[in-house]
Amino acid sequence: MDERLKRLKKSMDKSVFSDLGFTDQHQKAIRERVNKEIKDEDILLAVMQLLVKEKTGFELVNFLRGRGIRKFEENEGILYTLLHQLEQDSCLKSSWNEWNIKYYRLNNKGRKKLVKLEKQHIDKKFALKELFEG
Amino acid sequence: MEELIVKALDLDEKDALIEELMDNYGQEIIRLVYSYVNNKEVAEDLTQDIFVKCYKALHTYNGKSQLKTWLWSIAINHCKDFLKSWYNKNVVMKEEIAENRTHKGMVEEVVIQKEEDDQLISVVMTLPIKYREVIYLFYYEDLLIKEIAVMTEVSVNTVKTRLRRAKQLLEERLEGSKNG
Numbered sequence: 674m675d676e677r678l679k680r681l682k683k684s685m686d687k688s689v690f691s692d693l694g695f696t697d698q699h700q701k702a703i704r705e706r707v708n709k710e711i712k713d714e715d716i717l718l719a720v721m722q723l724l725v726k727e728k729t730g731f732e733l734v735n736f737l738r739g740r741g742i743r744k745f746e747e748n749e750g751i752l753y754t755l756l757h758q759l760e761q762d763s764c765l766k767s768s769w770n771e772w773n774i775k776y777y778r779l780n781n782k783g784r785k786k787l788v789k790l791e792k793q794h795i796d797k798k799f800a801l802k803e804l805f806e807g
Numbered sequence: 808m809e810e811l812i813v814k815a816l817d818l819d820e821k822d823a824l825i826e827e828l829m830d831n832y833g834q835e836i837i838r839l840v841y842s843y844v845n846n847k848e849v850a851e852d853l854t855q856d857i858f859v860k861c862y863k864a865l866h867t868y869n870g871k872s873q874l875k876t877w878l879w880s881i882a883i884n885h886c887k888d889f890l891k892s893w894y895n896k897n898v899v900m901k902e903e904i905a906e907n908r909t910h911k912g913m914v915e916e917v918v919i920q921k922e923e924d925d926q927l928i929s930v931v932m933t934l935p936i937k938y939r940e941v942i943y944l945f946y947y948e949d950l951l952i953k954e955i956a957v958m959t960e961v962s963v964n965t966v967k968t969r970l971r972r973a974k975q976l977l978e979e980r981l982e983g984s985k986n987g
Contacts, residue, residue, distance in 0.1 A: 674974045677927055678946040684924035685838075685947060689932075693847055695833030695854065700826075703858045707825060 716742055718794060720755060721787045724765065727778040730756065759783065825862045828878060833858075835948070836882050842943040843886035844895075845932050853889055857882045872957055879958045883940070890936065930980045938973035941966055 716737075723736050730752060734745050737752075745752040756777055759765045764783030768776050779787060836857060841850040861881055868877050889895055931942055944955045952970075956963045 674978055677923065678942065678974070678977075680924055681927065681931065681942075681946045682949075685928055688925055689841070689928060690838055693837060693841055693850065695829070695837045699837075699851065699855060700829050700833065703825075703829065703855050706855065706859045707822070707862045 716744065717755070718787075718790050720752075721759075721764075721779060721783065721790065724777055724779045725784070725787070727776045729774055729776055733777070762786075821862065821865055824865065825858065828861065828874075829858060832875065832878060836878070839879070839882055839943070839948070840886055842932075842939065842947070843883075843890065843936065849889070853885060857885050860885060873954075876954060876957050880960070883958055887936070926981065927977070930977055933980075934973060934976060938969055938976060941969045942973050942977070945970060 719737060719740050719742055720733065723733055728736070730749065734749060734752060737743075737745060756765065756767075760767060762782075764779060764786055766778050766780040766783075768778075770776060833854070837850055837854045840853045840857070841847065844850055844853065857878075861878055864881065868874065872880075931939060934942065940959060941955060944950045944958065945952070950958075952963055952966050956966045959966070961969075
């Protein structure tokens with residue numbers, strides 16, 4: 674039996690696997706899905722990092738684009754939901770200027786939370802780096 | 808400005824990692840998946856799901872196992888979830904049974920050529936999953952028993968027992984098909 678099984682790879686490659694391939698199209702489809710699903714966590718972190726300094730929602734969308742996050746360009750509503758959530762968690766301080774434009778900025782609690790998130794993120798990053806270098 | 812660059816690298820790094828995983832393991836994963844689902848289209852779909860899932864789960868990788876082992880565990884679990892799913896039981900399997908009779912080449916070849924190797928494959932592909940997976944991982948992928956145990960989330964001894972039992976089953980069934 675063992676002898677026959679040792680030929681399993683060769684014979685599968687020649688028959689059942691001969692027209693089964695992981696193609697460029699598959700890769701492309703995965704890439705597209707991944708881009709669409711850039712993790713909420715990444716976005717949250719980016720938003721919080723950007724709000725260390727006071728910004729308007731509009732500025733925020735632009736800065737996020739600069740980081741490759743395009744999710745909000747078509748649907749700014751999601752961003753405001755996220756900002757509202759941060760406000761609810763009392764991580765944000767918001768204020769209006771004289772033209773009635775709303776500004777957002779992290780407060781103390783928000784900054785603490787950001788430090789925590791960043792630390793988790795750095796741990797992850799190092800783990801990933803070691804994979805390829807180690 | 809600095810914070811911008813750091814963060815951008817981060818996202819790029821993840822993207823780079825997933826690209827690397829796809830380049831290195833895409834082919835192996837789709838075959839692995841096929842060994843579970845025995846259907847080309849399903850294998851293609853599930854392989855995509857697996858890489859997306861992997862991307863989303865990158866942060867849960869703790870570095871304790873090899874990255875390959877981690878990826879394989881995700882893939883194997885995904886396949887098993889699929890096999891257990893309502894969709895598979897009610898939609899795919901039925902087509903599968905009808906399709907399998909005339910399954911491109913495979914069955915016909917066995918009938919026409921009666922080639923030992925092809926016969927072995929078709930018998931392997933009809934083994935129950937827990938036996939089929941150890942045969943595949945051990946003989947096709949040439950993995951260590953230790954690695955198979957981690958990937959399939961059972962003990963080393965269980966893997967050994969299943970391998971032994973799988974070979975018995977294969978012998979019985981091959982013997983049976985010869986006489987019948």
